Amino acid sequence: MEADDEIYANGGDDTGRTRPIVSGEQLDIEAYAGLYSGRTKITRLIFIAVHCGNPSMEKEALRMAYDEIKKGENTQLFREVVQKIDDRLGPNYGMDNAWCETVDRRAEQRKEKLENELNAYRTNLIKESIRMGYNDFGDFYYAHGALGDAFKSYIRTRDYCTTSKHIIHMCMSAILVSIEMGQFSHVSSYVSKAEQTPEALDPTTIAKLKCASGLAHLDMTKYKLAARKFLEVGPELGNSYNEVIAPQDVATYGGLCALASFDRTELKSKVIDNLNFRNFLELVPEVRELINDFYSSRYASCLDYLTNLKTNLLLDVHLHDHVEKLYDQIRNKALIQYTHPFVSVDLNMMANAFKTTVAGLEKELATLITDNQIQARIDSHNKILYARHADQRNATFQRVLQTGSEFDRDVRAMLLRANLVKHEHSARTNRKL
Numbered sequence: 001m002e003a004d005d006e007i008y009a010n011g012g013d014d015t016g017r018t019r020p021i022v023s024g025e026q027l028d029i030e031a032y033a034g035l036y037s038g039r040t041k042i043t044r045l046i047f048i049a050v051h052c053g054n055p056s057m058e059k060e061a062l063r064m065a066y067d068e069i070k071k072g073e074n075t076q077l078f079r080e081v082v083q084k085i086d087d088r089l090g091p092n093y094g095m096d097n098a099w100c101e102t103v104d105r106r107a108e109q110r111k112e113k114l115e116n117e118l119n120a121y122r123t124n125l126i127k128e129s130i131r132m133g134y135n136d137f138g139d140f141y142y143a144h145g146a147l148g149d150a151f152k153s154y155i156r157t158r159d160y161c162t163t164s165k166h167i168i169h170m171c172m173s174a175i176l177v178s179i180e181m182g183q184f185s186h187v188s189s190y191v192s193k194a195e196q197t198p199e200a201l202d203p204t205t206i207a208k209l210k211c212a213s214g215l216a217h218l219d220m221t222k223y224k225l226a227a228r229k230f231l232e233v234g235p236e237l238g239n240s241y242n243e244v245i246a247p248q249d250v251a252t253y254g255g256l257c258a259l260a261s262f263d264r265t266e267l268k269s270k271v272i273d274n275l276n277f278r279n280f281l282e283l284v285p286e287v288r289e290l291i292n293d294f295y296s297s298r299y300a301s302c303l304d305y306l307t308n309l310k311t312n313l314l315l316d317v318h319l320h321d322h323v324e325k326l327y328d329q330i331r332n333k334a335l336i337q338y339t340h341p342f343v344s345v346d347l348n349m350m351a352n353a354f355k356t357t358v359a360g361l362e363k364e365l366a367t368l369i370t371d372n373q374i375q376a377r378i379d380s381h382n383k384i385l386y387a388r389h390a391d392q393r394n395a396t397f398q399r400v401l402q403t404g405s406e407f408d409r410d411v412r413a414m415l416l417r418a419n420l421v422k423h424e425h426s427a428r429t430n431r432k433l
Contacts, residue, residue: 027052027312029060033068035239035246039142039180040317042068042077047317049084059089066093073107074145075100107144114140131160138173151177151186164200167193172205175212179244184219187212207237211245215318218253223326224261230254231270231277251280253319255287259294260329264337267295299334300353306330307355335364336374339385347383358383 029048033041042065049061062085069078082095118133138153154173161167171194178186191213194201201209214229233250258271271277271291281288290305306327313323335354339345351361365385368374376387 026054026057027315029057029064033064035248036242038243039074040243042074043180044317046081046084047320048315051315051320059085063089063093070096070099073103073143075103076145107140110140127160127162131157131162131166134160135169135173138177142177147177147181151181164197167197168200168205172208175209176244179212179215182219184216187216191216203234203236204238204240207234208241208244210234211237211241211250214250214253215245218257218318218322221322221325223257223322223329227254227257227261228270231258231274233276233280235276235279247280248283249316249318251277251284252287252313252316255281255284255291256313256319256326256330259291260326260333264295267291294330294334297337299338300355302334303331303355332364332368332373335368339365339374339376339387343387345385345387347378347385350385 027048029045032048033045036044045061045065045068049058049065052058052061062081065081066078066085066089069081078100079095082093085093087094114133114137118130118137121129121133134153134156138150138157141147141150141153151174154170154177157166157170161170171190174190175187175194178184178190191209194205194209210229210233214226214233217223217226217229230250231254233254237247237250239247254277255271258267262270272295278288281291286305286309290302290309293299293302293305310323310327314320331354338350338353347358347361347365351358354361356364362378362380365374365376365378369376369378376385378385
């Protein structure tokens, strides 16, 4: 294979392949929202409306959020959405004071009933009833959007749990509310607590805990740990955790975090050859293809996928803050892997493969060289990157010489000691008699 052919095989324009690239189509909000249920469905729709920058998408997301809120009891969230709609969707999507008053009045009556029941349980000191009372309060507060109070109520059930299943239920409730509040330190804490009672964990609950732990690591930018958790999610998850995360998210979050943090061997063994995770990747073919392209050194195609996915990923409530950082890490890894096999690389060809200018590529490579991630030097005049591979032969000679010197020194010391013993020469301390 000629040098030029090698460069193309390692990331150039592979024109012989006729596989379609995912188009950067506008997000199908209805299909996206259909993946979720409960409060996360509403918060994701509101997030899209606020961040999409597209008036038609914004209105569609707000309309769906409005309809979804009317199915529940959260009047505070309803008022927020009505304010965001700002009379742009016609009379059917305006302020409904009658609905708010009815819901709030029922809420007051429900709260009073729950307080009376809980007080009666406390008087009778029935642990299971008290636990259920606090749990009902947690559900009540969660339904009405008082997440802080919901969290406190769920946590209070801890002192009245009598079985391992009760502990798991308390932990899962606390995790759900903590994710909604964005308190991921609490998420990690209650995942650990739940995992301390393995005898009560079924495969579906284990899969949910892996997802929650993955989200917590993602929030803390611990991408390698996040990837490992998402990759461990079992097929039992299905759609059972759609009040938090969809199986498509597991594939996307896990795939991108793995690309950004795993080395080539881990990518092959833990992602590409992972049968469980492959089932998740089938749900998001674009992510599956970009991972395969990256591993096969088809960087131009991989970067096309990433570019087309970026707009929609920025509308993801959990991923949006990490997209730029993940993309930078993936691109840097691609640059490093591209240069690794070669003694010299033509920067014009490399810039073409990475869809950038030669000047821009030089800056990226200079940064990686400065950070000691690429062992090379740049010939700016001829636009060539020269690798500085370690001189193994010279290093071996140096080690041999050092070993010889150490051996010579040790032998001389042994001979000296032997002669001293042979001539019975020993140092004596002068003593005064």
